[in-house]
Amino acid sequence: MRPKHLLEPSLKEGIFVVPKSYREEERASFPSFREIFGNDNPVYIEFCSGNGDWLAENALKNKDINWIGVEKQFPRVRKIWSKKKNHAIDNLFIIYGMGEDFLLGYPVEGVVEKIYVNFPDPWPKTRHAKHRIIKSIFIEGLLPITKLGTTLTVVTDDAPYAKEVLKEMEKHPLWQNSFTGEMPKDYGASYFQQLFLAQEKKIHSMEFVRIG
Numbered sequence: 001m002r003p004k005h006l007l008e009p010s011l012k013e014g015i016f017v018v019p020k021s022y023r024e025e026e027r028a029s030f031p032s033f034r035e036i037f038g039n040d041n042p043v044y045i046e047f048c049s050g051n052g053d054w055l056a057e058n059a060l061k062n063k064d065i066n067w068i069g070v071e072k073q074f075p076r077v078r079k080i081w082s083k084k085k086n087h088a089i090d091n092l093f094i095i096y097g098m099g100e101d102f103l104l105g106y107p108v109e110g111v112v113e114k115i116y117v118n119f120p121d122p123w124p125k126t127r128h129a130k131h132r133i134i135k136s137i138f139i140e141g142l143l144p145i146t147k148l149g150t151t152l153t154v155v156t157d158d159a160p161y162a163k164e165v166l167k168e169m170e171k172h173p174l175w176q177n178s179f180t181g182e183m184p185k186d187y188g189a190s191y192f193q194q195l196f197l198a199q200e201k202k203i204h205s206m207e208f209v210r211i212g
């Protein structure tokens with residue numbers, strides 16, 4: 001069980017805690033992106049950030065972009081936070097909680113330009129399917145924070161999961177497949193990406209753009 005102080009939304013040292021029990025009615029407690037970052041720079045969000053290798057690398061490389069990482073496991077959030085502190089990454093903000101809960105209960109600004117999900121857990125067993133993050137509640141939850149032209153990039157090593165992501169996204173006509181067949185050369189490498197590449201696994205990349 002989470003310690004008591006993590007049962008309520010809180011904002012401390014660049015980490016916003018999203019408790020499971022708080023939903024729609026708590027929207028007001030999330031500060032605006034301007035309040036968080038102190039500027040109006042573009043906002044990019046990575047869900048399922050893990051230990052934050054990819055996120056920290058990109059935030060350091062792109063200081064004129066405001067980066068948000070969403071991660072549900074506290075030990076991993078702590079690792080992202082250490083990277084933020086050690087490298088003074090002021091353009092990086094961390095959400096500790098489930099991506100779906102954050103989308104349902106907190107942000108209301110339709111300004112996020114890019115969404116990334118790198119190596120989400122594929123949960124291959126059918127009885128665990130509800131744990132997969134790319135599902136209707138998540139995809140619909142992206143609408144209030146995104147705008148026309150926002151892109152969603154999903155990268156996975158799991159071929160069946162890649163197919164499922166394409167199928168899930170097809171159910172949502174406001175998002176169109178926009179993958180060109182190649183990832184940007186400077187995309188960056190996450191911890192799991194390096195692990196899977198070392199195992200010579202094929203990496204499946206997808207991109208979708210919001211068209212409505």
Ligand SMILES: C[S@@+](CC[C@H](N)C(=O)[O-])C[C@H]1O[C@@H](n2cnc3c(N)ncnc32)[C@H](O)[C@@H]1O
Pocket residue numbers: 047048049050051052070071072073076097098099100117118119120121133190191192193
């Ligand atoms: C396989 S790891 C990938 C981590 C990182 N993106 C990488 O590529 O190294 C998946 C991560 O997603 C997190 N995660 C899974 N479901 C989540 C959810 N619904 N909301 C937030 N984080 C989630 C897990 O805790 C885990 O750290």
